[in-house]
Amino acid sequence: MSGTFTKAMARNVFYGGTVFFFLLFLALTFDSMQGLPKTDNRAAITPAVAAGKHVWETRNCLGCHTLLGEGAYYAPELGNVYVRRGPEFIKAWMQSMPTNTPGRRQMPQFNLTEKELDDLVEFLKYTSGIDTQNWPPNIEG
Amino acid sequence: MKYKSQAVAMPYFIAAIGLFVGQILFGLVLGLQYVVGDFLFPSIPFNIARMVHTNLLIVWLLFGFMGSAYYLVPEEAETELYSPKLALGLFWIFLAAGALTILGYLFVDYNTLASATGNDILATMGREFLEQPLLTKIGIVVVALAFLFNISMTMLKGRKTVINIVLLLGLWGLAVFFLFSFYNPTNLVMDKFYWWWVVHLWVEGVWELIMAALLAFVLIKVTGVDREVIEKWLYVIITLALVTGIIGTGHHYFWIGTPAYWQWWGSIFSALEPIPFFAMTVFAFNMVNRRRREHPNRAAVLWALGTGVMAFLGAGVWGFLHTLAPVNYYTHGSQITAAHGHMAFYGAYVMVVITIMSYAMPILRGRQANSNKAQVVEMWSFWIMTISMVFITLFLTGAGILQVWLQRVSEDPMPFMMVQDQIALFYWMRLWSGVGFATGLVLYVVSFFIKGKEPEAAAA
Ligand code: HEM
Ligand code: HEM
Ligand SMILES: [Fe+2]
Numbered sequence: 001m002s003g004t005f006t007k008a009m010a011r012n013v014f015y016g017g018t019v020f021f022f023l024l025f026l027a028l029t030f031d032s033m034q035g036l037p038k039t040d041n042r043a044a045i046t047p048a049v050a051a052g053k054h055v056w057e058t059r060n061c062l063g064c065h066t067l068l069g070e071g072a073y074y075a076p077e078l079g080n081v082y083v084r085r086g087p088e089f090i091k092a093w094m095q096s097m098p099t100n101t102p103g104r105r106q107m108p109q110f111n112l113t114e115k116e117l118d119d120l121v122e123f124l125k126y127t128s129g130i131d132t133q134n135w136p137p138n139i140e141g
Numbered sequence: 142m143k144y145k146s147q148a149v150a151m152p153y154f155i156a157a158i159g160l161f162v163g164q165i166l167f168g169l170v171l172g173l174q175y176v177v178g179d180f181l182f183p184s185i186p187f188n189i190a191r192m193v194h195t196n197l198l199i200v201w202l203l204f205g206f207m208g209s210a211y212y213l214v215p216e217e218a219e220t221e222l223y224s225p226k227l228a229l230g231l232f233w234i235f236l237a238a239g240a241l242t243i244l245g246y247l248f249v250d251y252n253t254l255a256s257a258t259g260n261d262i263l264a265t266m267g268r269e270f271l272e273q274p275l276l277t278k279i280g281i282v283v284v285a286l287a288f289l290f291n292i293s294m295t296m297l298k299g300r301k302t303v304i305n306i307v308l309l310l311g312l313w314g315l316a317v318f319f320l321f322s323f324y325n326p327t328n329l330v331m332d333k334f335y336w337w338w339v340v341h342l343w344v345e346g347v348w349e350l351i352m353a354a355l356l357a358f359v360l361i362k363v364t365g366v367d368r369e370v371i372e373k374w375l376y377v378i379i380t381l382a383l384v385t386g387i388i389g390t391g392h393h394y395f396w397i398g399t400p401a402y403w404q405w406w407g408s409i410f411s412a413l414e415p416i417p418f419f420a421m422t423v424f425a426f427n428m429v430n431r432r433r434r435e436h437p438n439r440a441a442v443l444w445a446l447g448t449g450v451m452a453f454l455g456a457g458v459w460g461f462l463h464t465l466a467p468v469n470y471y472t473h474g475s476q477i478t479a480a481h482g483h484m485a486f487y488g489a490y491v492m493v494v495i496t497i498m499s500y501a502m503p504i505l506r507g508r509q510a511n512s513n514k515a516q517v518v519e520m521w522s523f524w525i526m527t528i529s530m531v532f533i534t535l536f537l538t539g540a541g542i543l544q545v546w547l548q549r550v551s552e553d554p555m556p557f558m559m560v561q562d563q564i565a566l567f568y569w570m571r572l573w574s575g576v577g578f579a580t581g582l583v584l585y586v587v588s589f590f591i592k593g594k595e596p597e598a599a600a601a
Contacts, residue, residue: 057267063188069474105178
């Protein structure tokens, strides 16, 4: 690099640039938080949804599945499973695991109570109502 | 070794390598479970093995960063470490906390572990990469703060070089952004939004500062190029990293319930993120070409150059591949993501930690460089691990393209599990590449035990 661009200049550009873009990021974050109520389906959040999210987290479902495309890639996307399969299927599915089909990927039996199952379904219903800009491309996730 | 207290880096490096071996063993378990679905079920379900694999990765990289800092900061500051005792104490605390957490994953039901460790008081668990129990998370913060105190005090009482300042900025940033792991609202969109403040702002933000500083340090040492030149490069690289990377976070805000304008912000800024990685590659090659001496540790030079190339390929090229919103719409959460995640983590952070270990370990063991025989084995391990990782990435990319096609693009989309059956061949090939990787890693460990005469430094 040429002699006219000194180290002190490089340093100032670094601090200036970082502060500027971090503040811009904070401004965008602030604006996003203002806009979220329109897309994040918060009206649907009930105590059952909160309890369902807790079930979801404490069983580490995300260690095999994706939820809105984030998580592990071993098992089907569940952000839209409420639409794909419906509440009764989900509950029956949870109760009939594992399939024990030899060689097939297995999902554990979590022994959830009836209430926990209902909460989980409520959580997945709330999730399926989030406005994801039309993602996933189709119902298979 | 210039300062006695640098020796405290050694246990950190040894622990890092040990945990690295564990990480790869569980990688192989995962790879096998992808094709033989009931392997080890129900004793070790996939999600548990995955948690062990990814958390070991993070923990050993943190050991590597801390060890590097203990080695590098005193030498740059030209003074002994503020408190070697504290550093050693923290080592044992961190190792015990890490080991207990991993054993907890393996031997305690996750839900039981959660309630036993305070997750009902403050729920933070069950999110990717942040699966650690609350107690472990608090432990990480405490260890990180005490560590930062120790090295900050060291720098303050000595020379404040650019490398030290940038490294410390990166490490402080690492600790600060980790605090967002304690924020877990019920609102899933907000949960995900701030989750990325840990994950993205780490790997595409503050960790890049750490990486650039470590690379700059090793390059000064092995090439003898003027510090002024290297420091100017360093500032330019980290400017590019943060200017693109901070708003680049938006490439994760396309489809998670956030406003649509992120498709523009995220695509444009993250499309520029490969530039700092490219600059690092040019930097490394440039400095080595302008070297003023032939350092006897050729293996360390190889790792430094390899870091430049592989970080650019994994983060830069494979990142760019799926970062534009119209592409990401189809590839989001597919095997393409896994392909990129592997090569980027390996190329940038695994390799930079190995680079500094490769440079520092011989010195910590009382010699400028290892014997020729040991270096040759180490360089073989470089090629075997690196080429295996290239193949892992290529096979996952193949799997990903087919997956996206069959499940998301075609007229008549196939269900997830049916698609997985169709692409099993790619998973088998990934598994064999993984076995190759493990072989390279064994060779790497073996290289530490090969004796022989220390090579002479040749004149340039
Ligand atoms: C060394 C630096 C980097 C590392 C270690 C890294 C690692 C990762 C990992 C592990 C994921 C998966 C996260 C998850 O599990 O959900 C990911 C996702 C992603 N990365 Fe990177 N990355 C790096 C740099 C980059 C760069 C420079 C770009 C863009 C040019 C990029 C673009 C992306 C995108 C678009 C995703 C989301 C994929 C999806 O939608 O599923 N990454 N990265
Ligand atoms: C240094 C080498 C490695 C690094 C840095 C690494 C890193 C990672 C990371 C960051 C993830 C989580 C993000 C993602 O899902 O992509 C992951 C998951 C995984 N890794 Fe690795 N890994 C390495 C080696 C291996 C090896 C050798 C194998 C197997 C042969 C392997 C198999 C897997 C599998 C199957 C997953 C889970 C993917 C999923 O969610 O479906 N890894 N690894
Ligand atoms: Fe990112």
